[in-house]
Amino acid sequence: MNLNKKAIESYSTQSINAQDEKSVLDALRSDFLSRGPKIDLFEKKLGKICNNKNVLSVNSATSALQLAYQVHGIDNNSVLWTSPITFVATSNAALQLGAKIDFVDIDPDTLNICPKKLEKKLSHVAGTHDSPGFLTVVHFGGNPCDMKEIFKLSKKYKFKVIEDASHALGAFYNGYPIGDQRYSCASVFSFHPVKMITTGEGGALLLDSIGKLENARQLCSHGIVREKFMKDGMPEWYYEQIELGYNFRMSELQAALGLSQITRLRQFVKKRNRLAKIYQENLDKYPLKYQRVTPNDLSSYHLFIVRITNKAFKRDDLYRFLKQKKIGCQVHYIPVHLHPYYKKLGFCAGMFPEAEKYYESCLSLPLHQNLKELELEYICDALKEFFKC
Numbered sequence: 001m002n003l004n005k006k007a008i009e010s011y012s013t014q015s016i017n018a019q020d021e022k023s024v025l026d027a028l029r030s031d032f033l034s035r036g037p038k039i040d041l042f043e044k045k046l047g048k049i050c051n052n053k054n055v056l057s058v059n060s061a062t063s064a065l066q067l068a069y070q071v072h073g074i075d076n077n078s079v080l081w082t083s084p085i086t087f088v089a090t091s092n093a094a095l096q097l098g099a100k101i102d103f104v105d106i107d108p109d110t111l112n113i114c115p116k117k118l119e120k121k122l123s124h125v126a127g128t129h130d131s132p133g134f135l136t137v138v139h140f141g142g143n144p145c146d147m148k149e150i151f152k153l154s155k156k157y158k159f160k161v162i163e164d165a166s167h168a169l170g171a172f173y174n175g176y177p178i179g180d181q182r183y184s185c186a187s188v189f190s191f192h193p194v195k196m197i198t199t200g201e202g203g204a205l206l207l208d209s210i211g212k213l214e215n216a217r218q219l220c221s222h223g224i225v226r227e228k229f230m231k232d233g234m235p236e237w238y239y240e241q242i243e244l245g246y247n248f249r250m251s252e253l254q255a256a257l258g259l260s261q262i263t264r265l266r267q268f269v270k271k272r273n274r275l276a277k278i279y280q281e282n283l284d285k286y287p288l289k290y291q292r293v294t295p296n297d298l299s300s301y302h303l304f305i306v307r308i309t310n311k312a313f314k315r316d317d318l319y320r321f322l323k324q325k326k327i328g329c330q331v332h333y334i335p336v337h338l339h340p341y342y343k344k345l346g347f348c349a350g351m352f353p354e355a356e357k358y359y360e361s362c363l364s365l366p367l368h369q370n371l372k373e374l375e376l377e378y379i380c381d382a383l384k385e386f387f388k389c
């Protein structure tokens, strides 16, 4: 069997072609390595895909989250709720600003925040200090959350919605691209190598207003203002720092890679969807459950997650079995509230039962551009062998 062993060794990996290499080399040979024309172009292309002109490229989704939170006024008086099934960055970025964090349990089918549990929790705390000013929804694995329902609740209970769309570039909710800010005030994407497209490290922040974009751009670069003074006739070297910011900037080399990668985004999403379908068809008879995608939506399938439904089989045994066969798999994620740091904040096991049940049974199987059907067949055969043992 002419198997591409490297392709099955990781649950996800980048896909780099000659066009990507040329794009980065062109940038390297150009006059700009830091901010330059390719960043502007990359932001325009992202904006076109997401139907939103207010785009800022940054050095990671973590930075984008922090900027999103800061420009919307999150501080040590704020309460932010999110899903316990996410990467720690989603809530850490708000903790960095001093906010109080809490979680809302997931829907066991979609694996996203459960709108019903959200409403119940909101109604309990309404009018108290625990009532959230902010909710960060996570389109987990690229599967869009029920944004209409969440938007309705945000109007009723008066909180702002932020989308951690780190997994969801290229996904569509009810026919609309994730990132268009129809139902939220900010969206964040990640361009880490395992994500939908890569810039090495990198991320983007999409906002619902040009004013917020200008604020985020300023914070992204030390809180410094330069253009305004040039317009006022000051010399080019003049700038003023007017608030405390960061260096969260993306480089021209990263943007060059992103610009080339983004031309293949649709193809990437299509392939991931096709492979996910093949997995489900092949493993139909085995005790596995998959993430439910609403028929009106398009998941970007950043992750292909299986849940073992027969308690006779243990996730960790499956993990070891696949690892022995050099099949890359991963657990996404350890529920955030179970990390020692969060336990010190007062969280403990038992608080979010669906998230914890999910965690016990889940495994992400390989899903990326470099996988072919032959490799998928090999992975499925390994799973079948495990369940027959």
Ligand SMILES: Cc1ncc(COP(=O)(O)O)c(C=O)c1O
Binding pocket: 059, 060, 061, 062, 063, 086, 087, 089, 090, 138, 164, 166, 167, 189, 190, 191, 192, 202, 203
């Ligand atoms: C849901 C989610 N949010 C945020 C991040 C942080 O992304 P980055 O590595 O680009 O900072 C990740 C990364 O894995 C993620 O999965």
